[in-house]
Amino acid sequence: MQDILALVQDPAAWVALVTLMVMEVVLGIDNLIFISILTNKLPRAQRERARRIGIGLALIMRLGLLATVAWIVQLTEPVVTILGNDLSWKDMILIAGGLFLVWKATREIHHHVDPSDKGDSPVSGQVAMTFGGTVAQILVLDLVFSVDSIITAVGMTPHIEIMVVAVVVAVVVMLLAATPLADFIERNPTIVMLALSFLLLIGTTLIAEGFGVHVPKGYVYAAMAFSALVEGLNMMARNARKRKAVR
Structure with missing residues (x-):
């Protein structure tokens, strides 16, 4: 209790908290775009439920990762060398997540450009999705973004309490913004292609980061x-x- 009171009275702790909250919200935009595109492919009655479950499980995942923060930090230690690059578990998670994003965005762009392929739903250019498959894909990207954001947070503050508050605030913002963003994307079809292009850019950035090429x-x-x-x-x-x- 005394530690928490000390943090409340420490101006540096408040600065770290605000900085972390802004960072977590900004990083959450990537995740939110992906969630909006995926859930819009479900029947309307299932969309909001899928968003809530996906984002809720993301919160549980991030809090669980924070509880093992000492282990998370060790993910930055090199474990394998590929093509002359020393890769850590974090790097490999980023590369895998980036490849998944690039594959998913490319596949969605293809089906929007050529909606006549087999497997499309009756909705123009959309690939049919199951509820479980949608939530599973949301969790895959949640894991990638969670590991990245938590390792970044550890470098900004040593206080777990601050990290927990920042993560909870960011997830609440995501929860509130998920449905309005998804509805906006659905009302404006051209936004879908722009959002998919963002996912391609984010995926490429994750791959580059995984191979040690820092992209500001x-x-x-x-x-x-x-x-x-x-x-x-x-x-x-x-x-x-x-x-x-x-x-």
Whole structure:
């Protein structure tokens, strides 16, 4: 109890908490885009339930990883050498997650470009998904992003209490934003292709990070924000043309 009171009275602890919360929320955007695209392929009655289960299990997973933070830190130690690169378990998790994202985004883009392939659902360009399969894929990406964010958090503060609060706040924000974001993506079909392109970019970045090539996340998110701004302007222009045509 005294340790918690000391943290509450420490300005540095508050700065670390705010910084971690912002970082966790920003990192959660990647996960949220993936969750929105996946759950929108389910029947409407199952979508919100899938999001809640996926994000809820993500919270449990992250808190469980925080409980084993000493083991998580050891994941950064090299365990194998591939093509002259010393890879740790963290690196291999990032590479596997990146490859999964690239494969998934490429497959979804293909089905949106050529929706006539077998296995598509009646919804234009969408691949049929089961509820269990959707939740399983959400958990796979949750694991990748959880390991990455927790290792980053350990480098920013030694206090588990601060990490727990930051993770809980980030997951609550994800839970609140999941349905509005998914509905927005569904109402604007062109956003789907943009979001899939973001997933390709994120997957490629994860692979690069796994092989030791550091890509400043500020550049990645700046590129995503600029692309989103351009698409927003395109949407405004299309709406203006529609209003003019109606008049």
